[in-house]
Amino acid sequence: MWLAKNRTAFFGLLAALLMPALVSAATIETIANPLRGRVSDFSNVGNRAAEFLTIPVGARGLAMGNAFIAQADDISAIYWNPAGLGFLEGPQAFFSHLDMPLGFSIDYTAAAYPMLDGKLILGGFFGIMNIAPEEITTVESPEGTGAFYDGYSTQFGATMAFNFSDRFSAGVSVKGIRESIFQITSNAMAFDMGTNYHTELFDRPIRLSFTINNLGTNMQFKGDNLFLQVRPQELYSDPLQDGASNRMFNRDNRNAFYSTSKFYLPTSFQGGLAMDPYSTSDMRWTLAAQFSENNYMPSSFAVGTELARSVNARFTAALRWGWNIERDEVDLSGSDQMRGMSWGGGIECNVLKNMGIAVDYAYRDMGRLTNNQVFTLMWKMM
Numbered sequence: 001m002w003l004a005k006n007r008t009a010f011f012g013l014l015a016a017l018l019m020p021a022l023v024s025a026a027t028i029e030t031i032a033n034p035l036r037g038r039v040s041d042f043s044n045v046g047n048r049a050a051e052f053l054t055i056p057v058g059a060r061g062l063a064m065g066n067a068f069i070a071q072a073d074d075i076s077a078i079y080w081n082p083a084g085l086g087f088l089e090g091p092q093a094f095f096s097h098l099d100m101p102l103g104f105s106i107d108y109t110a111a112a113y114p115m116l117d118g119k120l121i122l123g124g125f126f127g128i129m130n131i132a133p134e135e136i137t138t139v140e141s142p143e144g145t146g147a148f149y150d151g152y153s154t155q156f157g158a159t160m161a162f163n164f165s166d167r168f169s170a171g172v173s174v175k176g177i178r179e180s181i182f183q184i185t186s187n188a189m190a191f192d193m194g195t196n197y198h199t200e201l202f203d204r205p206i207r208l209s210f211t212i213n214n215l216g217t218n219m220q221f222k223g224d225n226l227f228l229q230v231r232p233q234e235l236y237s238d239p240l241q242d243g244a245s246n247r248m249f250n251r252d253n254r255n256a257f258y259s260t261s262k263f264y265l266p267t268s269f270q271g272g273l274a275m276d277p278y279s280t281s282d283m284r285w286t287l288a289a290q291f292s293e294n295n296y297m298p299s300s301f302a303v304g305t306e307l308a309r310s311v312n313a314r315f316t317a318a319l320r321w322g323w324n325i326e327r328d329e330v331d332l333s334g335s336d337q338m339r340g341m342s343w344g345g346g347i348e349c350n351v352l353k354n355m356g357i358a359v360d361y362a363y364r365d366m367g368r369l370t371n372n373q374v375f376t377l378m379w380k381m382m
Contacts, residue, residue, distance in 0.1 A: 005327065041092070046261055050266065051266055051296070052129040053177070053190075053265070055106055055129070056098075056364075057127065058374070059346065060074070060076055061346075062342055062374050063374075064208070064304025064320075064322070065302045065323045066319050066324045067274075067290040067302035067303050069210075069290060070196065073088075074088070075380070078173065079110070079127075081209055082160070082192055082194045083171040084194070086163045086196065087120040087169075088114050088121055089382060091112065092381070093109070093112075095376070096376045097375050099374075102132070109127075110124065122160055123159040124159065125296065126154070126157075128154045131150055131152060134149060143216070151179070151180055153179045155176070155178075156176055157173055158173070162300075171193070171194050173193075174190075175190055177219070177265070184224075188265060191212075192211065192215075193211065193212045194279070201275065203302075204279075207275075210272075214266055215265075221260045226260065228257070261291045267295045270290060272289065273289050274289075283309045287303075288304045289302070290303075301325065302322060302323065303322060304322030305321055306318055306320045307319045314350045317347050319345045321343045323340075324342070326340070339366060340364070341365045343363055344363060344374075345361060346358055346359060346360030357378070359375075359378075
């Protein structure tokens with residue numbers, strides 16, 4: 001094959017193609033904030049659009065404290081690391097539901113299908129965050145006007161992963177993003193890219209992964225509720241002072257729209273490592289660690305573990321634990337002290353000879369924001 005004869009040249013070309021993306025991810029913060037490095041107390045927290053993209057999807061990865069990009073080997077990899085789809089041995093699909101404080105919820109579904117003897121994997125996904133209806137309040141009616149508004153944020157797209165060899169895979173997702181609240185909407189397009197290299201260290205399986213998430217266009221809100229009519233009196237409050245004649249007040253009202261700012265997406269670069277210190281034919285223990293450099297919050301670190309055991313020929317059970325720690329949360333105390341810690345488990349059942357169903361659950365401590373609970377249902381063909 002051409003790939004076998006020109007492997008060195010091919011990977012050199014691949015590295016050259018990926019380098020601009022890596023450089024973009026590394027320098028996007030400088031572009032977004034030219035004063036970075038000179039203003040010590042500057043923070044990007046809360047000034048990015050589509051923050052829902054950073055909320056974890058799937059119980060398995062969340063239970064491991066988000067330290068999952070190197071471990072992702074099922075359909076949930078379509079969110080964590082597109083390259084992880086290279087581990088799929090057959091078609092898979094899953095649905096995940098996450099409850100959040102204040103009536104927010106996130107639903108996410110995805111499916112993928114291996115082709116070309118498992119070398120090429122194609123998939124698609126759709127996720128939505130729903131905002132519960134809230135009553136509109138104004139200065140004149142602080143207790144509510146009787147009218148309500150709601151909102152949503154969605155992501156949808158397609159993923160492709162390719163196994164370049166028995167040890168290296170890469171994947172890319174392209175997605176559309178849309179946010180809407182009170183009839184005001186914003187749209188963007190973004191890419192997720194990832195790699196996975198798996199080998200052995202001291203005769204133990206080890207996996208190394210890198211990802212770039214949400215690298216895309218800016219978002220700017222537009223919509224009918226930004227429309228307003230401006231009267232001449234509002235433009236020229238004092239005709240004599242502004243040099244306007246009284247005839248200005250006889251003009252028709254002007255149609256206009258409130259001006260809105262553009263916001264960057266929450267882009268991040270991540271590196272992860274996963275290793276199986278102990279594994280047998282019916283048990284596997286995995287340790288994972290991950291580092292994230294973000295343009296929307298301080299860098300973060302995550303560790304996680306998974307213990308999976310085959311109960312019998314049909315059932316496999318797993319226990320998971322993890323902790324995601326942000327750089328500015330090291331000294332938290334009180335109700336926030338355990339923030340970022342998560343745990344969970346799951347069970348997989350082979351309902352037929354070549355078909356299985358898995359149910360997973362995860363709990364994440366959110367400090368004073370109480371907690372997150374995630375439920376995932378997965379279907380797979382062997």
